[in-house]
Amino acid sequence: MNNNFPPWICIFEQRLAMLEKKQCELKDHLDKQINEKLNHQLAGQIDSLPQNITYKIQELHVNELKGTLNIGLTAPATEQMRDIIEKLKTDQAHISENISTQQSTDN
CATH class of the missing domain: 1.20.5 (Single alpha-helices involved in coiled-coils or other helix-helix interfaces)
Structure with missing residues (x-):
């Protein structure tokens, strides 16, 4: 530090440095907590994935192509x-x- 400054400025700089350090520590802590929660949620979602997917396929005979064919759509509401x-x-x-x-x- 520069000794040319009044003592209150030196104290202010020290406190500012301490607050910046605490801010970085808090940010790191919060990032760690968020990552842990996300990993926990992801693990829960992976466990809930369906084990078997069964497809039911029926034979479709088309004589003439007209109109719209919607396959596998469900109502959004x-x-x-x-x-x-x-x-x-x-x-x-x-x-x-x-x-x-x-x-x-x-x-």
Whole structure:
């Protein structure tokens, strides 16, 4: 350090160096914790991978190629559809009321 500076600046520089060192230590500690958590989660996901995958293949005869053929696609709103079906199952009184109201307005 330079002795030409007032003592409070020297103390300030020492504290700043100490804080920078602690910051690096904390960063290293946090990086280590994050890596451990990620490795633990990854190990859990690897253990949950399916052991056997069975493909069901059916023979398809095509005489004419027209239109669109979608193979192996599922609806993106599967969970939403399940929620709607459960709601419909649990709210039977409300459904029958709506149906009767709708039928009377149709006549």
